[in-house]
Amino acid sequence: MKKTIFSMAFAALAVSSALHTGAAVAARVELVDRIVAVVNNEAITASALEERIEQIRRQFARRGDQLPSDDVLRRQVLDQLVAESVQAQRAREAGVRIDDITLDQAIQRIADSNRMTLSQFRSALEGDGISWESFRANIRREMLISRLREQSVESRVVVTDAEIDNFIKNNPDVASETEYRVAHILVRAPEAASPEQLQALAQKAEAAQQSAAAGADFSALAAEVSNAPDALQGGDMGWRAPSAMPGLFAQAVQNMSPGEVSPVLRSAAGFHVMKLIDKRSTGKAEAMVEQTHVSHILIKTTELITDDDARKRLETLRTRVLNGESFEDLARANSDDLSAAKGGDIGWVYPGDTVPEFQRAMDALAPGELSEPVKSPFGWHLIRVEERRTEDVSDKRKRAVARNTLKQRKIEEATDDWLRQLISSAFVQYRLDDVE
Structure with a gap:
């Protein structure tokens, strides 16, 4: 029942409004069979x-950012496609699969987030020159990669109680920090780099820092120079508390003013240049939080069970509960959730622990009340609120924030290492010069 974070990068790009010239379309048709890179057997x-590249150009146009040169843009985007190909191939080798039903549900959520029906969303994509088949293939690949990373990296990350204790000791205000919006440039240093290589990379980072400090467009500079995965997003890391940043960044950013550019920073990954875009206060975290003890019966939709079938089954179960049958017994016999073994009991949940659809329905119920069937990304739910309580969670909140922060840091570092090793172990042959 915890939230699943799903990247919607392709959706964000897909609904932009842009015109394609006949020349651009003709150029794509002319190049259709040429190969620009080979990744293993793909x-x-x-x-x-x-x-x-067209998607990236529309993204930059929406943000009003300056594009890097055509040569740099092509190489950056090709590197991005190579990384995606390596990961997608590894996912298939590992037996990771995304079936059509799961894909359809994900695309429906993307359409919902854009406040469109599925038909309207498809029309918007096709009107923007993106075929429905291509969009589905991109989303399927993105989901494959996400699941592979969960299995290969995220599931193996462990945060100990001792690490949490130490983190809270060094960050006593972890749950009530100022947040910073930071952009960065990474000049990556390869493993076992020679002193000459390191000197050249340091000079490259220093030149980027001097340009940024002199007022150059940082977003364009990041797109042209940075080796980080977010280079084509201008290096924008979004809003983060210092505790949610790499330690090197957290230490630097707290002494910076909005608009300021850091000196070159050295890490194991290479050389970094940071720009503080803005900062904001999140205020003190509430110590008293209302918790809800909740149970549910979940019916998942499948190829054999449609939305209508799931909803009707829950309506029948709801009637049986209202007529005196045991909710717990019906949950054990019918629910598709792991909580079925406990009679549907999820336990105590905090605000934000569940997906929004479930949260809204749960919040609307009085203790002892049973909901109508409720649809969420997981399927259809029959929800019952058992009781509510208000608890002082300041210490628990600190530990939860610390755990999540440390886990995210470890995941980012482990993912970066894992991806570099994955790409270095693959056969990659660039043929970009053959088509230029």
């Missing part, structure tokens, strides 16, 4: 590269 075509 080819990346010029048409796929041009399609992604």
Whole structure:
């Protein structure tokens, strides 16, 4: 029942409004069969590269940012496609699969988030020059990669109580910090780099720092220079508390003013340049929080069970509960959730622990009250609130924030290392010069 974070990068790009000239379309058609890279046994075509470049150009146009040069943009985007190909291939080797039902549900959520029906969303994509088949393939690949990372990296990250204790000792205000919006440039240093290589990379980072400090467009600079995965997003890391940043960044940012550019920072990954875009106060965290003890019966939709079937089953179960049958017995016999073994009992939950659809329905119920069937990304629910309580969670909140912060830090570091090793172990042959 915890939230699942799903990247919607392709959706954000897909609903932009842009005009394609006949020349651009003709150029893509002309390049359709040319190969710009080979990744193991998979080819990346010029048409796929041009399609992604068009998406990036529309993204930059929406933000009003300056694009890097064509040569740099092509290489950056091709590197991105190579990384995706390596991960998607590894996912298939590992037996990771995304079935059509799961894919359809994800796309429906993307359409919902854009406040469109599925038909309207498809029309918006096709009106923007993106085929429905291509969009589905991109989302499927993104989900494959996400699941692979969960299995290969995230599931193996462990945070100990001793680490949490030490983190809270060094960050006593962890649950009530100022947040910073930071952009960064990474000049990556390869493992076992020679002193000459390190000197050249340091000079490259120093040149970028001097340009940024002199007022150059940081977003364009990041797109052109940075080796970080977010380079084509201008290096924007979004809003983060210092505790949610790498320690090197957290230490630097707290002494910076909005608009200021850091000196070159050195880490194991390479050389960094940071820019503080803005900062804001989140205020003191509430110590008293209302918790809800909740139970539910979940019916998942499948190829055999439609939304209508699931809803009708729950309506029948609801009637049986209202007529005196045991909710717990019906949950054990019918629920598709792990909580079925406990009679549907999820336990005590905090605000934000469940997906919004479930949260809204739960909040509307009085203790002892039974909901109507409720749809969420997980399926259809029959929800019963058992009781509520208000608890002083300041210490628990600190530990929860500390645990999540440390876990996220470890995941980011482990993912970066894992991806670099994955790419270095693959056969990658660039043929970009053959089509230029």
